[in-house]
Amino acid sequence: MGRGETPRFRTVVDSRVESVHTVRAGTAGGGRVRLTAYDLLTGPWYTPLTFFYRGTLDGGALRSSLARTLRRYPPLAGRLERDADGGLSVRCNDAGVRFTEASSCDPMRAYGHRLRAQPVIGDVVREVSPFGVVGRDTPLLKIRLTRMRGGGSVLGVLISHSLADGGSALAFLENWSREHLGLSWEEPSHDRGALDALGRLSDDPATRDGRAFVGVGRTRHLLTTLRPGLRKRATVTTRFEAAELAAMKTRALGELAELTEADPDAWVSTNDVLTAHLWRALAELRAHPAEAVQWLGLVVGARSGLGGALPSSYWGNCVSKSWTSLPAGDLRGRSLGAVAGEVRGCLRNNTEDKLRDEIAFLGSYRRRGVSRHVMSAHALDASEMSLTVNNWSRFPIYRIDLGAGRPFWYEFPDLPAPTAHITPTPDEDGGRDVYLCLSEPHAAQVRTGRWQERLHPHAVSGRAG
Template identity: 75%
Template sequence: MRNPGTGRKGASAFRTVVESRVERVHTVRAGGADGRRVRLSGYDLLTGPWYTPLTFFYRDTLDGAALRDSLARTLRRYPLLAGRLERDVDGGLSVVCNDAGVRFTEASCPDPMRDYGHGLRAAPVIGSLLREVSAFGVIGRDTPLLKVRLTQMRGGGSVLGVLINHSLADGGSTVAFLESWSREHLGLAWDGPSHDRAVLDALGRPSPDPATRQGRAFLGVGRLRHLTTTLRAGSNKLATVTTRFTAAELAALKAEARRTLPEPGAWASTNDALTAHLWQVLAELRARPADVTEWLGLIVGVQHRLGGALPASYWGNCVSNSWTSRTAGRLRAAPLGALAREVRNCLESNTEDKIRDEIAFLNSYRRKGVSRHVMSVRAPDVATAAVSVNNWSQFPLYRIDLGAGRPFWYEFPDLPIPTVHIAPTPEEDGGRDVYLCLPEADAARVGTAPWRERLHAWNGSAGQVSTGRDGSAGTGSDEDRRDEGAVVGKE
């Protein structure tokens, strides 16, 4: 295993590599297929057929044979994951539920399990990254849509790498599948998901409000512009650094935000305050001219914004995004409460009318056969003038027990655009783990003492990137949990 800071230059300097040797490769099947063809929704088509890698670290050793057995049983209610992607005649995509199977790789590492976490990051443990996540050999081929890699460490402990094709599932649905697998493995009851994309498609309705139509989060562009924007994003050199905000620190941030709210009776959640704080600190880090625009994008789960019209069991991509902006100078000088309220207003702009209009818009492009030309309205800005926030803080990441207890750490991938990823802590004590995916130079700077102090100015002992457990009582009222905000999508 390489030490931190070694290996090739660039993002790998921020992570260690778990060296392993493949022992066996299995194909896991549900054992039956109905052959149906599930046509993917407009939201599904936004992502492209890329894979999202997640890696979970366990102190105790997972049983590979038992995992394959429980995975096969779980796939009976997740037939899309064992299917294959095919192109529709209009350029859309469908999954053929043919039970072609899931790839399950078992590997061994000659090194013992280490104390992975904020002080010791690991690259996604999924084997050859380029081979596993390529989107160019998926459609119309016998390429698994779910890939699992189980790495057994010397002396005990396991690393579980999971890759799901993003065109099938957003972050919430990915974690829902993992939770279903966990419950099946432990012999607990669980409800099956709904894969009926037609239910979502039927909710589309163009908005009668010109402002809603004008403010759509997505737009259609020509093929050349879409390709140029995609290639530009893919050429970015970004790296991810992490830090922990304790429950007490979050409570202090929230108190300051509420103290400085711009109008009486306004409200902001814990995550609103945290998002506002991170947006402001990153604007200070980037130090762009005072009159340029800084954009904040929020990836937003839309299910509960549809007024119960979409079943709670719906499984697939079901996220939108919304944007707000300030000039860099105003952003750096603003009170925290004003920014937190701006975050809240940005979230609340995702009304039922806006989401229904968006579904209708995406469906219209699919009918025209040009779904591949739709992109975010802010796509040209994301590399230099924007940051996107994915909030997974309410997801049960640390309850994925597959027979060896809960994971003690999990890794989120580096993304091609500046992104803030918010997650629960392993102790689920009301704190937050924050993953900052930034240009490599910014990622290096944010790890220095002055910027650690700025990030943690509200913890009472500035300068320490939190990696410990202070035993503080959890923050977050029922009101906070009701609508904490963004949920991961593509960006």
């Protein structure tokens, strides 16, 4: 790359639309599903997920199995409507899902860490404006199947974030896979009232003061939402092998034991250690002054914290966030074990009392018709002073078999704020793939040999991921 050139972080796959179909379940008996306050937090945006297959997928067979799957997922074939109090509901009218088939004159390439592609092939993202969804005949699920010359397929999935968090989106895709293969799968629960009923304001002042969400005025909400988009971001990936993670965890546990002596609760998980390592490395990359506060936001699933009060098959948004912070100098100077302990402590704050209080707090804004004024408590820090970590390492990303084997690669979109997206590897061998979404200059630095070595000091083979 020459001086002054813009680095290329992704390749573009050209494709041509061949046909567009509307896939319906064949029944419209789902009524209306009123979305929860957790659902309303996301706004009417879509989550694009892209899966790359070496085999060729059969579009007709996919549409048939998708129609059968939609019978148990009526919201996905429905349409969003505004409620009288400003909330949202899904009218389960079986208006349908858009399924586009396309072809590419290019062969399937060896996509992966060193060769990235756009997260959705073709114009699928541009086809959906988040401002033209509510009260319109706009599909809440779009599928685009692109066949490559000589074999291989790319499956782009665009799903309304108002309906599902990442775990629920992947659960739907895994169930579609099981339906396609003729396997049994669990009926999802669309009873959003089950989550709303769990709301209970906390009696603990510290819990109330530490809420992950706050109510703000319309102007502040708009400015805070738009500000991250002013900086161009790019995503780079790197792989942490299982042996490398084991070495990191052994070191961290040893350091933590020295700090906490005989504390029986002094334990950290592999993901805690990886998160701590990424947070420290990013603090070094950014080189902020020692006193500058560095924020870490952890996206956490609320289901486990609610103590089994929700059905295991609950389908929707059920995600909270926990925050912690350290001065940049402290973060760079602390041991890996000490920072991993900070991460674990942040996760432990996600108690049942905190989650029930959060549900009640968010519900109160919905009842007053001002849900759109609620945002993350540290959204104003969603800048170069923060890192949000979203851990998908237990999700079935590489088990979405739709008749052509499992995918060999998966792409995730660039996000408006600095984010570390953690996933399993294609081999599901205990390693982790990390998608780091950073400002373009920082992303370019991370791709250099020096920074790959900095990210992988515990690589057993001595090779950066």
